[in-house]
Amino acid sequence: MRRGLLRSVVRTLDERTGAAPFTRKALRYVFPDQWSFLLGEVALYSFVVLVATGIYLTLFFDPSTAKTVYHGSYAPLAGQEVTDAYNSALRISFDVKAGLLIRQTHHWAADVFVAAIVIHLVRIFFTGAYRKPREITYVVGVLMLFLALLEGYLGYSLVDDLLSGMGLAIGYSVALSIPFIGANLALLIWGGPFPGEPEFWSRMYITHVLILPVIIGTLITLHLVLVASRHHTQFAGKPPRSERKVVGLPAFPGYAPRSLALFFSVAAALFLLGGLVQINPIWLWGPYHVGQGTNGAQPDWYLGWLIGALRLVPSFDVVIADRTVVPNPFWGGALFPLIVMAALLAWPWVERRFTGDYAVHNLLERPRERPWRTAIGAAVLTWVILIFIFGAADRIYVLLGVSYQLQLWIFRVLVFVLPLAVLFLTRAICLNLQRLEEHDREEHRAEEEAEAAARTEALAGKT
Amino acid sequence: MRALGRILRAVAFVVLFLARGLGAFLGRLRPRKRERIVPEQESDARAEWAVALLLFGATAAAVMFLLIYILDLGHSTQLLGLSLGVAFALIAAALVIASRRLVPIESNAEEYSEPVKRGEHREGEEQVLQIVSESGNRVTRRKLIGGAGAAAGAALGAALIAPAASLGPALDTASLYETPWRRGRRLVDDRERPYLASDIEAGSFYTAYPEGGDPDEIGSPLIVVRLDPASLHLPAGREDWAPEGILAYSKVCTHAGCAVALYRKPLFPEAEQRPAFVCPCHYSTFDPAAGGDVIFGPAGRNLPQLPLQIDPQGGLRAAGDFSGPVGPSFWGVRTRGPS
Numbered sequence: 090m091r092r093g094l095l096r097s098v099v100r101t102l103d104e105r106t107g108a109a110p111f112t113r114k115a116l117r118y119v120f121p122d123q124w125s126f127l128l129g130e131v132a133l134y135s136f137v138v139l140v141a142t143g144i145y146l147t148l149f150f151d152p153s154t155a156k157t158v159y160h161g162s163y164a165p166l167a168g169q170e171v172t173d174a175y176n177s178a179l180r181i182s183f184d185v186k187a188g189l190l191i192r193q194t195h196h197w198a199a200d201v202f203v204a205a206i207v208i209h210l211v212r213i214f215f216t217g218a219y220r221k222p223r224e225i226t227y228v229v230g231v232l233m234l235f236l237a238l239l240e241g242y243l244g245y246s247l248v249d250d251l252l253s254g255m256g257l258a259i260g261y262s263v264a265l266s267i268p269f270i271g272a273n274l275a276l277l278i279w280g281g282p283f284p285g286e287p288e289f290w291s292r293m294y295i296t297h298v299l300i301l302p303v304i305i306g307t308l309i310t311l312h313l314v315l316v317a318s319r320h321h322t323q324f325a326g327k328p329p330r331s332e333r334k335v336v337g338l339p340a341f342p343g344y345a346p347r348s349l350a351l352f353f354s355v356a357a358a359l360f361l362l363g364g365l366v367q368i369n370p371i372w373l374w375g376p377y378h379v380g381q382g383t384n385g386a387q388p389d390w391y392l393g394w395l396i397g398a399l400r401l402v403p404s405f406d407v408v409i410a411d412r413t414v415v416p417n418p419f420w421g422g423a424l425f426p427l428i429v430m431a432a433l434l435a436w437p438w439v440e441r442r443f444t445g446d447y448a449v450h451n452l453l454e455r456p457r458e459r460p461w462r463t464a465i466g467a468a469v470l471t472w473v474i475l476i477f478i479f480g481a482a483d484r485i486y487v488l489l490g491v492s493y494q495l496q497l498w499i500f501r502v503l504v505f506v507l508p509l510a511v512l513f514l515t516r517a518i519c520l521n522l523q524r525l526e527e528h529d530r531e532e533h534r535a536e537e538e539a540e541a542a543a544r545t546e547a548l549a550g551k552t
Numbered sequence: 553m554r555a556l557g558r559i560l561r562a563v564a565f566v567v568l569f570l571a572r573g574l575g576a577f578l579g580r581l582r583p584r585k586r587e588r589i590v591p592e593q594e595s596d597a598r599a600e601w602a603v604a605l606l607l608f609g610a611t612a613a614a615v616m617f618l619l620i621y622i623l624d625l626g627h628s629t630q631l632l633g634l635s636l637g638v639a640f641a642l643i644a645a646a647l648v649i650a651s652r653r654l655v656p657i658e659s660n661a662e663e664y665s666e667p668v669k670r671g672e673h674r675e676g677e678e679q680v681l682q683i684v685s686e687s688g689n690r691v692t693r694r695k696l697i698g699g700a701g702a703a704a705g706a707a708l709g710a711a712l713i714a715p716a717a718s719l720g721p722a723l724d725t726a727s728l729y730e731t732p733w734r735r736g737r738r739l740v741d742d743r744e745r746p747y748l749a750s751d752i753e754a755g756s757f758y759t760a761y762p763e764g765g766d767p768d769e770i771g772s773p774l775i776v777v778r779l780d781p782a783s784l785h786l787p788a789g790r791e792d793w794a795p796e797g798i799l800a801y802s803k804v805c806t807h808a809g810c811a812v813a814l815y816r817k818p819l820f821p822e823a824e825q826r827p828a829f830v831c832p833c834h835y836s837t838f839d840p841a842a843g844g845d846v847i848f849g850p851a852g853r854n855l856p857q858l859p860l861q862i863d864p865q866g867g868l869r870a871a872g873d874f875s876g877p878v879g880p881s882f883w884g885v886r887t888r889g890p891s
């Protein structure tokens with residue numbers, strides 16, 4: 090009876106859409122199975138949790154800087170004049186049932202989302218998965234990473250607590266520092282000098298809850314369609330696995346429960362974090378005012394590399410005839426991330442320029458097989474991570490007692506020296522691993538030959 | 553009641569009738585014996601029980617969530633997160649076992665789509681090019697049409713983008729130089745109480761705002777400190793800006809706009825550095841005794857100083873506007889004062 094029902098559903102749909110042959114193919118779409126292929130899925134499922142929790146938050150959040158007096162249940166702030174934005178974020182945290190769980194889960198999901206994208210990108214880079222015919226998939230992915238950074242920044246800026254205001258002040262200064270158009274651009278975005286007109290909050294809000302999520306959602310769709318149309322890459326292995334044939338589990342029934350299990354695991358981790366591990370306790374920071382700041386302020390982890398860059402760049406403005414031309418925040422806050430993004434976007438074509446490899450590749454490479462790529466990737470990663478670590482120099486001082494000034498000079502040297510050292514060291518390690526493997530293979534071959542010889546001899550002896 | 557009973561009976565009859573009809577219809581559609589697509593594999597009773605138990609566990613955890621939510625128990629954020637997280641985790645565990653033990657495990661091979669070789673266009677590509685080129689054969693004045701199209705496109709594009717200028721005063725950057733400080737304006741604290749010169753003690757640091765002004769304007773907040781007048785070495789022309797050694801500077805960092813919220817006051821003048829204002833965002837450090845000079849960190853301009861005067865009642869007032877533009881720098885900003 091149930092089979093019969095299913096049959097009639099399938100038939101009804103097929104007669105109206107003609108989707109059966111496609112569905113049949115899609116059900117048996119082959120997924121090569123390897124743990125590192127799941128990183129992109131972790132990002133995807135974090136995005137799902139972000140959208141779901143985000144929709145819930147929009148039902149309570151009031152993106153307005155109009156002033157109101159706080160009368161919620163958090164006593165230390167009682168009677169304080171705050172903005173509606175901060176007031177409603179406090180209300181979500183203290184007076185909406187399950188509100189804090191959802192708010193914290195949303196925040197954790199954002200942190201995990203960006204982390205998953207970054208680790209996914211690292212995997213894609215070091216295995217050469219971006220090579221022809223998958224460059225567009227890669228470019229779409231890199232664009233999503235940078236959109237996700239902006240989306241996260243807007244998200245925690247909306248709350249209007251002390252930290253979000255400090256972050257916005259820095260964002261305003263970076264916008265202001267862009268050569269030639271900076272002042273005009275910042276005044277356009279903020280509607281006037283910092284902290285901006287009330288409309289600025291409407292602009293941030295619609296960008297955070299509609300414009301960027303729709304763009305990211307569209308790019309995710311494009312990313313997945315491109316992946317499916319060219320099929321997944323895979324590591325080399327036993328036949329029939331080859332450049333021409335992909336081997337793995339079919340989407341249904343084999344792969345579907347695995348992927349669903351991953352979704353439920355991601356959701357479990359995010360809700361456990363959201364419930365049990367406090368994140369961004371905005372009531373402790375208090376409301377933002379232009380004249381207030383706090384020591385030890387840190388952004389969400391994914392902006393750590395930018396605060397590190399802003400701190401690391403030496404005091405250096407381009408000044409012509411008593412006029413500042415390029416203010417300092419431009420170097421660390423705008424140029425540095427733009428260079429990293431441009432380098433990531435250009436990489437597949439840059440590499441091709443040097444290797445002359447225009448062929449289609451479906452098999453992944455192991456990092457050791459491409460010593461230069463692996464070395465360059467490791468060096469750039471080291472560079473960015475060093476700058477990221479320096480973003481927490483004030484916390485390192487509290488932890489280890491190394492003075493900020495000393496750290497500054499150590500890191501200013503390290504960001505040049507260490508990537509170079511890593512470059513050559515990584516290359517040497519790759520070449521060594523290759524040589525070891527070659528050696529093992531030869532030994533293996535020699536043994537086999539010796540065995541074969543012994544066998545023929547024995548056979549000859551018998552006859 | 554009788555009417556309801558009659559309706560129910562009628563509904564039951566119709567449902568039964570339809571079900572029988574559907575059954576007969578489906579019976580005719582019964583499939584012939586077909587070759588298997590998904591391979592037959594052995595069942596695993598223990599795994600089935602494990603999956604069922606895990607799903608029952610998830611049910612219990614989800615019900616716990618509902619109870620905690622409805623009863624609004626104490627520490628509810630933690631308990632809500634725990635119960636919901638556990639429910640998700642148990643379903644995940646059930647799915648992991650299902651994917652390994654309840655679902656046929658296959659290793660299938662599928663062809664990658666045919667790669668397009670460089671230089672040898674496939675038929676489809678050729679046809680795309682052909683369609684494009686053949687479609688243009690009725691047009692003879694290509695440059696004219698192309699130029700007109702480009703002009704229309706550019707003009708319409710500009711027309712559509714132009715309203716973005718309403719977003720803000722993009723062309724009028726003079727507002728970036730404006731501050732609420734004027735000669736004679738009183739310094740007040742965050743509750744609008746005027747500061748007296750005698751309020752300002754050495755070794756401490758005060759935030760001041762313009763009386764009756766918006767404290768959240770970037771040009772409003774000041775840091776006020778008292779130093780030994782003999783230790784001051786202000787730039788020329790500022791000799792009378794610090795009556796009794798009381799100094800006022802903009803509280804907004806010239807590097808990235810954060811509040812310069814830290815004051816470093818040496819406790820042992822011989823061993824420690826001079827007093828300094830420090831911004832907690834990127835640790836730009838300014839020397840209050842020397843007119844706000846940058847002595848450490850990434851800031852490129854001095855902290856703007858506000859000239860002070862003490863009125864006959866002993867109150868602190870501004871004696872003019874700042875020594876230079878307030879807030880973070882931008883293209884073309886004057887590095888020194890507007891005066």
